[in-house]
Amino acid sequence: MLKSIESVQNEKVKEWKKLLQKKGRDTFNQYIVEGFHLVEEASKNPSLITSIIVRQDVTVPEWVPSSADVFEVSNEIAKAISDTETNQGIFAICKKQEHLIPKQANSFLLLDAIQDPGNLGTIIRTADAAGADVIILGEGTVDPYNPKVIRSAQGSHFHIPLIKGNLFEWVERLKETGVTVYGTALEGAEAYHTVEPKLPFALILGNEGNGVNPNLLEQSSQNLYVPIYGKSESLNVTIAGGILLYHFMNKAHS
Known part of the structure; x- marks a missing residue:
């Protein structure tokens, strides 16, 4: 189900913005990914993704995991949570991975x-x-x-x-x-x-x-x-x- 957010003062948006800083990433144990290529790569491991965020003029891609919450946001919000000057209008909130050493690592x-x-x-x-x-x-x-x-x-x-x-x-x-x-x-x-x-x-x-x-x-x-x-x-x-x-x-x- 698509959820709509219009205000940059929304608590979700404030939390997403904090992920642009290390302190916020450490606090929430999450990070933000933006752009079609990177979000699609993240989507190949659906368990990593908690939320997908799309700008109002962007169509939600078919490959978005069904397990993720999907938010539609204003252009103003997309700019606020982006680390680039011209964002592509799609973002993913990902959980930090707990990596293990592969047994056959050489x-x-x-x-x-x-x-x-x-x-x-x-x-x-x-x-x-x-x-x-x-x-x-x-x-x-x-x-x-x-x-x-x-x-x-x-x-x-x-x-x-x-x-x-x-x-x-x-x-x-x-x-x-x-x-x-x-x-x-x-x-x-x-x-x-x-x-x-x-x-x-x-x-x-x-x-x-x-x-x-x-x-x-x-x-x-x-x-x-x-x-x-x-x-x-x-x-x-x-x-x-x-x-x-x-x-x-x-x-x-x-």
């Missing part, structure tokens, strides 16, 4: 204080495309449910487990179970292409400005770098991460 991506939402979203999307099994989000990493992260990831949130954790504990845990842990560094490291990929593996990517915490690098099995042949001082973390992930994941698919 490829782990560990993220140390990735702060830019666009970078994190692109890394999640790249890891999904490369076929990585798990992403571990370390302390200082931007909230994965930030709207800009969600847009950059283009639906990969719904495909790959995202787990927050202490990276020092995770590195030790992985090494104890036979996982080779590769850090990334500019100094004291081996060129990535000289290293024969091994499964299972874990790869640590670091902060945009400071790189991986030096103490984490001391814990790793081996540290790698991506050679630069031109005049640039460094690669964006998303590009370096993509190169390294595909280098290792090629092993998994060969």
